[in-house]
Amino acid sequence: MALLPWAVANIQDVQTRDNTLERRLADPVIMINPTDANFGISAVAPGRLLTSADGTKIFAEARGDPSKPAIVFIHGFGVGAMAFDDIFSDPLWLTRAYLVRYDTRGHGRSDKPINAAAWVSQRLAEDFDAVVQSYNLIKPFVLGWSFGAAHVADILSFHPPSYISGAIYDAGVPYMAALPNIASAAIFAVVPGLNQTTNVTQFQSSYIDFINLCHPALDWDFYLGCLGDGVVQPRAIVNLGFSRTQNSTGLLQAGTSGALPLLAIFGGNDQIVLKQGVLDAIPGWQKLTVVTLPDAEHFTWISRPVLFRATVLNWIGA
Template sequence: MRTEVVGAGGVRIGVRVEGNESAPAIVFVHGWAQSARVWDQQFADPELRRGFRLVAMDLRGHGQSDVPAGGYDDPLVWAGDLGAVLGIAGEPAVVVGWSYGGLVIADYLRVHGTRGIAGVVLAGAITEIGNGHPGGVVGSAMREALPGVLSDELDVALPALGKLCDGMASKPVPGPLAQALLGTSLAVPPHVRAGLFRRDVDSADVLASVDVPALVVHGTEDAVVDITSGEYAAGKIPGAESRWWPGVGHLPFVEAAREFNATLARFAGERAGEARTER
């Protein structure tokens, strides 16, 4: 089912909702220049569908969300958008952030703390951005793609985005998926792709203040977000669990879907059990 919520500044945020409507929610936040469709293998997983309400947002400027002219550098905006999505999730939800989605979660935590959040999962994620910030170190595939992926010119952006999508997985992915990744990136307007990079964010204090369970998963072969970004988040968040998956690149929920889904189901199930005990 597709629906929408009203985010910061009245921007309409597209939301994908499936699974068990009466179960605890898992909210998925995708990465830069992608969409809620990246979570297809999680939305198709029988255990996740049976045990949880699955909610995936399209970031503003992406997928089926509105495309405002600005706001992409404002933590209050990202916090407002994610807050609106959490509002339809019901009880405190486990939030999963991939790549740039981890920074969106950090923005929410910066503004609202862990209100409405039962647990945090960071998957191949950044939590900071800008030069010198250890929580935002990118890998070779992203370094080589910049600044071309931000260009207005198709003959510059297309090959750069193609190389970036090729570099997302540690091994070649099926052709339809590769084309879907590239097509989704191209569908995000250049001013949006560039706007998300016009930030300088330190999240050390934000991560250190997280008071709900957290899980950091990262592929050892991630060439888009360097594994040191995941190690930084895991080291800053009190009591965070970590999983470093050998041979996996920037798409752990695709490349190691079965293991990712089982790990997520266990983590989210434990959070739901804790919530019932607290009642």
């Protein structure tokens, strides 16, 4: 099938609780061919390309009911916004919230700049701002999974806590400086293979190990999608992502002052993130709710979809 050079409306049928069928308009289907210095990706996907303050193209998508509470989902290392496919195709999520996700710079369908200036904290905060502005979001909740949770520290370095309604750490890294204390020995053993640029076999083996640490029994198509996101990412971006610095002051002040509610979700079988290390990194957080999902892996919402959905939606009051 030829790639479509124009937008095509994406109509979703949603079964409501009273068994009526609603039709909802989501982001249009567009051709993806960002001005990427590393890879020109040509594909068709529902969503839109936004332009961040420094000109970086950011791929984003929204689904659900815009009249309901908005949640911006920020993915972790290596795996882009496609990580949340199960959530974004679930009618029970779509009827109770407005779901927004984006490929952070260096991932998926977004641009992949490899200059250090593109990876300072302000640039990542501006990417989030571009998403907020494009979708006319007012005080959205922010759900950061794994590395994605660290983006909350970027956001709060340039905005007051009132910019968002609350933060959700899903097996989340609170800020980059905390990484040595919250990551497991298993993931540290994998990082050197991900962080080198010369040995293809070592990288391939390490990335497979990384995905298996996230969840040992993924659906085959989703598993291949996770591996594919790793392939389209330039190796230099791994170094830039791991070595970037942040100021965690705004984040920690938002917590200790009681200005920002935080929901911290952990997987009981998470092989990557250490729960106590995360909690130690945010001492004195006033409005903190901690939930551990029994038997859940690092992909918490895939391991325990019903419990994860109920935990998040009940907490945001949806």
